[in-house]
Amino acid sequence: MFQNIGEMVLLFWQTLRALPLTWRQRDKVLDQCFEIGNASLLMVTVLSFFIGGVLTLQTGPTMVERGLANYVGGIVGFSVARELAPIMMAILIAGRIGSAMAAEIGSMRVYQEIDALRTMNINPIHYLVLPRLVAITVALPMLVTFSILVAWLGGAVVARLTAEIDIPLQSFFENLKAMVALKDVAHGVFKGFCFAWIVGIVACHQGLVTRGGPRGIGRSVTKAVVNAIVLIVISDFALTRLFVVLGSFGILK
Amino acid sequence: MSATSSTQPGVAVQVRGLRRHYGTQEVLQGIDLDVLPGEIFVIMGPSGSGKSVLLRHLIGLEQPDAGEILINGESIQTPAVADRYRLAMVFQSGALLNSLTVGENVGLYLREHRLKPPAEIARIVTEKLDVVGLKGTENKMPGELSGGMKKRAAIARALVSEPQLILYDEPTSELDPLSSVVVGEEIRKLNQRTGVTSIVVSHDRDLAFGIGHRLAILHEGRIVALGVPEEIKASPLPIIRNFLNADFKLDPSNL
Numbered sequence: 001m002f003q004n005i006g007e008m009v010l011l012f013w014q015t016l017r018a019l020p021l022t023w024r025q026r027d028k029v030l031d032q033c034f035e036i037g038n039a040s041l042l043m044v045t046v047l048s049f050f051i052g053g054v055l056t057l058q059t060g061p062t063m064v065e066r067g068l069a070n071y072v073g074g075i076v077g078f079s080v081a082r083e084l085a086p087i088m089m090a091i092l093i094a095g096r097i098g099s100a101m102a103a104e105i106g107s108m109r110v111y112q113e114i115d116a117l118r119t120m121n122i123n124p125i126h127y128l129v130l131p132r133l134v135a136i137t138v139a140l141p142m143l144v145t146f147s148i149l150v151a152w153l154g155g156a157v158v159a160r161l162t163a164e165i166d167i168p169l170q171s172f173f174e175n176l177k178a179m180v181a182l183k184d185v186a187h188g189v190f191k192g193f194c195f196a197w198i199v200g201i202v203a204c205h206q207g208l209v210t211r212g213g214p215r216g217i218g219r220s221v222t223k224a225v226v227n228a229i230v231l232i233v234i235s236d237f238a239l240t241r242l243f244v245v246l247g248s249f250g251i252l253k
Numbered sequence: 254m255s256a257t258s259s260t261q262p263g264v265a266v267q268v269r270g271l272r273r274h275y276g277t278q279e280v281l282q283g284i285d286l287d288v289l290p291g292e293i294f295v296i297m298g299p300s301g302s303g304k305s306v307l308l309r310h311l312i313g314l315e316q317p318d319a320g321e322i323l324i325n326g327e328s329i330q331t332p333a334v335a336d337r338y339r340l341a342m343v344f345q346s347g348a349l350l351n352s353l354t355v356g357e358n359v360g361l362y363l364r365e366h367r368l369k370p371p372a373e374i375a376r377i378v379t380e381k382l383d384v385v386g387l388k389g390t391e392n393k394m395p396g397e398l399s400g401g402m403k404k405r406a407a408i409a410r411a412l413v414s415e416p417q418l419i420l421y422d423e424p425t426s427e428l429d430p431l432s433s434v435v436v437g438e439e440i441r442k443l444n445q446r447t448g449v450t451s452i453v454v455s456h457d458r459d460l461a462f463g464i465g466h467r468l469a470i471l472h473e474g475r476i477v478a479l480g481v482p483e484e485i486k487a488s489p490l491p492i493i494r495n496f497l498n499a500d501f502k503l504d505p506s507n508l
Contacts, residue, residue: 024367108350116348116407119312119341120362120414127365 004227008205011129012197018123018130025131032135036097040143043092048147051084052076052154060158060165072165073172074179076155081184085147087236090195093140094228098203101132102224105207106217114208124208133200137193144192148185152176191239195232202228262448263291264324264338264417266311271320273306280306282474283320293444293451295465297458299496303474304454305345308420311452312342324418338418341411345423347403349395349410355382356391359410381409385439401432408439419443421453425460433457437464458497462486470496 022029060072105128108114114124152173159167206224210216266288273281280303288294296304309315311322313329327334349358357364359381360374369377375391382388385405395403404424411419421440425433441464444451455461461468462482470478470485470493478488485493 104352111346111351112344112348113350115309115314116342116344116350116410118314120365120410121336122361122365 004205007209008201011125011205011208012201014125015129015133015201018126019134021126021130022134025126025134028127028131029134029138032131033139035100036093036135036139037143039100040093040096041146043096044089044143044147045150047088047092048085048150049154049157051088052080052151052156053158055079055084055151056155056158056165057162060162060167064165064167069165069167070171070175071179072159072167073156073175076159076172077152077176077180078184080151080155081148081180081188083188083236083240085151086144086188086191086195087232089140089144089147089192090199090232091229093136093143093196094199094203094225094232097136098199098228099221099225101200101203102206102210102221103217105129105204106210106220109208109210110213110217129200129204129208132204133197136200137196140196140199141189141192144189145185148188187243191236194235194239198231198235199228202231262417263450265290265326266294266418266450266452267323267326268307268311269321269323271307271310271322272318273303273310273315274318280474281310281317284471284474284476286469286476286479288450288452289467290450291444291448292466293440293453293464295453295455295461295468296471297456297461297468297496298471299456302471304456304471305422307471308342308422308452308454312340312420339414339416340418340420341414341416342420343404343407343411343422343424345426347395347400347407349398349403349406351395353395354391355387355393355395355398355406358395358406359391359413361410362414377413378409381412382406384412384443385409386435399432401428401435404428404436405439408436408443412443415447416449418450418452421451421455423455423457424453425455425457430459433460434463440464472496 055076056072059075063069063072063075105114108128114128117124117127156169156172159165159172160169203224206220206227210220266286268284268286271281271284272279284307296307298304306315310317316330321328321330323329324334324338329338349355350361353361356375356378360378363369363374363377364371378391379388382390385408387402387405387409390398390402390406395406398406424436424440428436437460440451440453443449453460453465465482467479467481468485469476472492478485478490478493480488486497488494
C-alpha cells in the first residue's frame with residue numbers, strides 16, 4: 001500500500017512538472033474533455049436531478065411539519081453545493097472515466113504499446129497521463145457546477161409537486177439564495193478539483209502498473225475505481241475538516 | 254572504439270558481462286556479445302532462454318544488475334550517449350497504438366518530437382509504408398490489419414527515425430510461413446539498403462539461417478554458441494543439435 005502511495009505521489013509530481021507541456025498536448029486534452037463530458041453529461045443530469053429531488057423529499061415533509069418550510073430550499077441548496085454534488089460527481093467519474101483510463105493505459109502496458117512509446121523517446125507521462133489529468137481537472141469542476149444547478153432544480157420541482165411539501169419554485173429559490181452563498185458553490189467546485197486529481201492519478205497509476213494479460217487489466221480497473229472512491233471519501237472528510245478549521249479562524253468562513 | 258557521427262548507418266554493439274535477476278531466477282547469466290556494424294545478428298534459443306529480456310536491455314527498457322552495453326564503444330547507460338544514437342525496436346506483437354491509425358502510428362515519432370511539418374510527416378509516412386509494401390493503409394486502424402501487416406507497419410514505424418540499430422523481437426511469431434518469408438525479406442532488404450545494424454531475436458530456424466550473417470544460441474541465460482550459420486549448423490553440441498533438429502519424431506525427454 002505504501003509503495004502504491006509513494007508511486008502515486010511521484011506520478012503526480014512528475015505530471016505537475018510536465019504541466020508546461022500541456023499546450024503541446026492540447027488536442028489530446030480536448031479529446032479527453034469531450035470524452036468525459038460526452039460520456040457523462042446525460043448521466044450527470046439524471047443523477048443530479050433525482051438526488052436533489054430525493055433530498056427534498058427526505059427533508060421537506062418533516063421541516064414543513066415543524067414550520068420550517070422556509071428553510072427547505074436552503075438546506076437542499078447548501079447540502080448539494082458543499083457535499084453531494086462534488087462527491088457524487090467524483091464517484092460517478094471514478095466509475096465511468098477512471099475505469100476507462102485504467103483499462104486503456106493498462107491495455108497499452110500489457111500489449112507493449114507503452115514500451116513502444118519509450119523506445120521512441122516519448123515519455124508515457126507526457127503522452128498519456130498529462131492530457132488525461134488536465135482534462136479531468138478541467139471537466140470535473142465543470143460537471144460539479146452543472147450538477148449543483150440541476151440538483152437545485154430537481155429539489156425545487158419536487159418541492160413544488162409533492163403535496164406534503166408544496167413550496168412554490170420562487171419561494172424555494174429565494175430561500176436557497178438567502179442561505180447559500182457563492183463561496184459554498186466554490187467550496188464544492190474546489191472539492192471537485194481535488195477529487196479530479198485523485199481519480200486521474202489513481203486511474204493512470206493503476207494503468208501504468210498493470211501486469212499480466214486481460215485478467216491483470218480487469219484487476220487494475222477494479223483497483224482504480226475502489227481505491228479512488230476510498231480516497232475520495234477520506235479526502236472529502238479531510239477537506240471538510242480543513243474548511244471547518246479555517247472557518248473557525250475566520251478564513252473562508 | 255570512438256563514437257561515430259549519428260548520420261553513419263549501422264553501429265557496433267558490445268555486451269559485456271550482462272546479468273539480470275528476477276527474484277531468485279538469474280535470467281541473464283553474464284552475456285558477452287559483439288555485433289558488428291551493419292550486420293544482421295540473430296539470437297536464437299528456446300522459449301524462456303532470456304532472448305527478449307536481452308533485447309529489452311539493449312534498447313534500454315530494463316537496467317541490468319551487472320555488466321554494460323556499449324554502442325560504438327560508449328556505454329548507453331549514460332543518457333547523453335543513449336540520446337546520440339537512434340535505436341528502434343520492433344515488438345513481437347507489433348505494439349502499434351490501437352487508438353491511432355496506421356499512418357499516425359508510423360508518423361508518431363516525428364510528430365511527437367516535432368521534427369518535421371505535418372505535410373512532410375505525411376510524405377515520409379507514405380514513403381516508409383511503401384518500403385514495407387503497405388502503401389494505402391495510412392487511414393486503417395491497426396485492428397484492420399493482419400498479423401504480418403501489423404509487423405510490417407511496426408517496421409515502417411521503426412524506420413521513420415532512420416535508426417542505426419533495429420532490434421526485432423520474434424518478428425515472425427504467430428505468422429504463417431508465407432508472411433514469415435515476407436517479413437524476413439523486409440529485414441534483409443532494409444539491412445542491404447540502409448546498412449542498419451539489425452539484431453533479431455527468434456526461435457524460427459528458417460528465418461535465422463535465411464537472413465542472419467551471424468547467430469548466437471542462448472540457453473538458460475548463457476550464450477552457448479556463436480558464429481556464422483554454417484558454424485552453428487555444424488555445431489556438435491547436443492543442446493544445439495536438439496534445438497535445430499527438433500521435430501515431432503524427437504523424444505522431448507532428451508531436450
